[in-house]
Amino acid sequence: MTSSPRSWARAERLDAARTVDALHARTGVRLARDGPCPGGQVGAAYVRWPDDHRSVLKWRPHSQAADMEAGPLAVVEALRLAGYPAPATELVAQVGHAVVLVQELLPGTTIDHLDHHSLGQALELNQLQADRLADCPDIPTVEFHLSEDGPGYCLHAPLRRHNRRSAALEHWIAAVGADHPARMVGHDAVHMDFHPGNILTTDGSITGVIDWDGAVRGDRRFDLVTLRFGIHAKEADPGVTQHLDAVLDALPEDILRPIWAHMSLRMVDWAIRHFTPADVEHWLNLAEQRVS
Incomplete structure (x- = not known):
């Protein structure tokens, strides 16, 4: 099974080094790269926060943060309120044409x-x-x-x-x-x-x-x-x-x-x-x- 239609339409590979630098410049938050996510995800990588907890960095090219917050992220928050095991979103930022998300790293x-x-x-x-x-x-x-x-x-x-x-x-x-x-x-x-x-x-x-x-x-x-x-x-x-x-x-x-x-x-x-x-x-x- 391949990834979602949103990814199919705009399959571009995440450059984690540039993305964390751009995120720091945009938000002041400094994350450390911690390797690519498994499974061939071109738009995801592991990162560490200053307190050393790990998260997932996601990069959505040709997207708008406002659209993500009003759509997919709102869906997830509604589910999380019901106890659904979906990842919390820890940071959202618009970086150029892309939306950068930092999300909770779930176990498993x-x-x-x-x-x-x-x-x-x-x-x-x-x-x-x-x-x-x-x-x-x-x-x-x-x-x-x-x-x-x-x-x-x-x-x-x-x-x-x-x-x-x-x-x-x-x-x-x-x-x-x-x-x-x-x-x-x-x-x-x-x-x-x-x-x-x-x-x-x-x-x-x-x-x-x-x-x-x-x-x-x-x-x-x-x-x-x-x-x-x-x-x-x-x-x-x-x-x-x-x-x-x-x-x-x-x-x-x-x-x-x-x-x-x-x-x-x-x-x-x-x-x-x-x-x-x-x-x-x-x-x-x-x-x-x-x-x-």
Whole structure:
């Protein structure tokens, strides 16, 4: 599973040395670099504060601090008030065209192999996201991009051109878009990139969910579909996929179809443009399971 759509549209690598210097110049806070974050995150690194506690430095190019504070960071704060294990934001600063965030370093390591216990905890966390933003109508929702291209991701033309299977999938996606609202609706907190690589565990228990930079207001069940796509790319215990599929089977079609269409477009388009034909087939195999 790749990173969030916000990252896909503007994938630029963090220069930690320059960023901590720029942050010091902007805020007067001097942080010490403490190495890159694992997992290939191009926009995150570990840092230490003067009191020696460690945090995560994040760099969001071509972004505005006000937008982050009114959107994703507000989502996280609403969840934290409910006891959700999301990282606190310790510092936010606008540095040129980028937003620099310093966030709490949560304990645990990312999930490589999803088991039934972890899936059960993930489903409980998803329930905790319900109606958390009912009093936050100004937090934006997100477009599905089923009828037109997204900003650097969810592009339709690559699917139409690649082969017959992808073209047929794009035709179905556009038809779903014609029958459903263009934007997600609801008052739940939505992560938008809820997959095992963004879930931390210690001794089998979930200790945190990270990378909320694309978080929006909408329908929490979006994250369950994202998780299904996420475990298609990773190992899972026998029966875990079937369990999650049964959860999705129980969702109303008018909820599931546009979300499934969005994720299908998102992953197949990205694979066509950035990975191998085998990767494209991998995502088509999953996408087609719910095309009807």
